[in-house]
Amino acid sequence: MGELDKMGEWTFITKKNQHVPVLLKVKALKDKKGEIYGYLGIARDITQQKLLESQAKLASMGEMIGNIAHQWRQPLSVISTIASGVKVKSEFNQFDPEQIFPDMDTIIQQTQYLSKTIDDFRNFLRESKEKESINLSKVVETALSIVQSSMIDNNITVVVNLKNNGLLHAFPNQLVQAIINILNNAKDELEKKSDQKLIFIEAYAKDNHLFIEIKDNAFGISNEIISRIFEPYFTTKHQKQGTGIGLYMSNEIVTKHLKGEIKAQNCKFKFNNKMHKGAVITITLPLN
Ligand SMILES: Nc1ncnc2c1ncn2[C@@H]1O[C@H](COP(=O)(O)OP(=O)(O)OP(=O)(O)O)[C@@H](O)[C@H]1O
Ligand SMILES: [Mg+2]
Structure with missing residues (x-):
């Protein structure tokens, strides 16, 4: 029945030759006998959404280059x-070929590491x-490999x-991106702290x-802003540090692409015999 109901992204070209990205939904109109007598189309202008997506991508690429x-x-x-x-050793005739092996092994090991980081980022x-x-x-491991160095720092x-260890059917990099955005936010807040800094990633x-x-x-x-943090461009950070699209992107990915939910709450918990206070972002995904 619904085989002719179609949805997809198209570009409309206006009389002034402007290109407008739209989400087009087309529905077949049928008479009582079920025969098609026409089509109804609705086009939604998605210029703004496309702009946000490319900004988010640029921001994360910049971040990644910094990480590399x-x-x-x-x-x-x-x-x-x-x-x-x-x-220097060979200049002073102190060069001992025997001694060089462990050094060469170190170089091989280091170059392998360099090459692995490229693969991680390229993937x-x-x-x-x-x-x-x-x-x-795997998703968590990839996200961590990308933000690891700034966490250690x-x-x-x-x-x-x-x-x-849920098996997900998804575009893998999208969930990685959603998690990286959340981890980076936690890192930004933890940077302001001096004592023990903790992030927990849990799944059940x-x-x-x-x-x-x-x-x-x-x-x-803070309670004044918690309801607004998923809005595009909402940020409490200085212009250089935040554009306010991190959580907006995570929300889009989780709700639109993964058909899940995302929410933010404050929490108190005990760890190593000490009470801690912080934020918890929960992503809920349907399992099939
Ligand atoms: N873990 C957290 N603890 C405290 N505040 C947080 C936390 N995560 C997010 N926030 C608040 O939510 C706001 C919005 O987060 P969001 O990731 O969307 O944007 P941003 O981090 O400010 O900028 P961007 O991610 O684009 O660099 C942040 O500016 C911050 O005030
Ligand atoms: Mg952020």
């Missing part, structure tokens, strides 16, 4: 130190055309506890749904 630069600094300096050492940037079956643990301990299944909770101990989100 960061992850590369250390191994590059190790390699360069070894090379200078070998050069992440690759537009997945088709949905894939992917385990939650900020002395943040990330505790992962996945009680359910209940009533045929997968619950993913990302919790921090950065004192939480």
Whole structure:
């Protein structure tokens, strides 16, 4: 019956030759006998949404380049130190070929690490055309590999506890992106703190749904703003630090692409015999 009801993204060209991206829904109109006598189309202008998507993408690419630069600094300096050492030793005729093996092993190990970081980022940037079956643990692992260096830099301990490793049918990078945005927010708040900085990533299944909770101990989100944090461009950060699209994007991905829900709450919890206060973002996804 509904086989002619179609929905898709199109570009309308106006008389002034402006290109407008639209979401077009087409419905077949049928008479009493079920014969088609016409079509009804509704086009929604999605210029704004497209703009937000490309801004979010640019922001995360910028962030990623920063992360690559960061992850590369250390191994590059190790390699360069070894090379200078070998050069100096041979200049002073102190070069011992036997000694060089462990150094060469270190270089090989470091270059393998460099190459792995490129793969991680390239896989992440690759537009997945088709949905894939992917385990939650893989999603969390990828998200962590991308933000790891800034977590270490900020002395943040990330505790992962996945009680359910849900098998998801999704565009893998989208959920990774949604989680990265949440982790980055927790990091931004934790940066302001001096004592123990914690992030917990937990997952469990209940009533045929997968619950993913990302919790921090950065004192939480003030009640005046908590209802607005998923709005596009809502931010409490300085212009250079935030544009306010992180959570908007996470919300779009979870609700529109994964047919799930996302919510933010404040919480109190005990860890290592100490009470902590923070925010918890919960993503709920349907499991089939
Ligand atoms: N874990 C958290 N703890 C406290 N406040 C938070 C937390 N996560 C988000 N917020 C608040 O929600 C606001 C909106 O978050 P969102 O990620 O959408 O934008 P942003 O982080 O400000 O900017 P962007 O993500 O675009 O760089 C933040 O500015 C911050 O005030
Ligand atoms: Mg953010």
